[in-house]
Amino acid sequence: MVDWVVIAFDKTDRAPYREEHLAGIMPQVEAGKLVCGGAIYNEPKAPGEPKTVAGSHLQVVADTKEEAIEIVKGDVFAKKGVWDMDNLIIYQFGCAIRQAVNKFK
Template sequence: MVEWLVVVFDKAGSDRSKFRPQHLAAIPPAVESGKVTNVGAIFSEIPELGKPLNFAGSTYNIEADTREEVLEFIKKDVFAKEGIWDLDNILIYPYGCAARIAKK
């Protein structure tokens, strides 16, 4: 297995809010299985308490044998299926993690 770093941006003008609960519900099983080692949103600007989030996309660290396996995993997400993510410009690179700590 190889760990992969994935960055996938939202398409301009897309609204992930309708599909976000379904997207978030799929994360814990993927983490618990060991497939996903890190996952989170990226923002267009620093989030401020009480203000709407301005999402730019998502990042993942995924354990898989091939880039194609990573892409198939990503394509199963509701954001991919509903056209929120810009899969034409997805970044997928083999990743060598030097250190990792849990979020507090």
């Protein structure tokens, strides 16, 4: 198994699918396929303005790049066109250290 870092930029509003997206995360974690994930943010346009979501960072465990992409395609954000699947950034990742953070507990 290989770790893959995936950056998926948003093309559209994720809010309508957020709850379904979150519900689908834990099964991937429990299966050992998703070991890290979260939103990535744009810099605020001016001081004091809120940050906006640019997309998502995922760390996927899979044997091949194609398998990692299939895992990403299974997410509701991919299925509903939130993520720009034509422009995924995906690289093998040699994880040297991983510390547990779980905001779902």
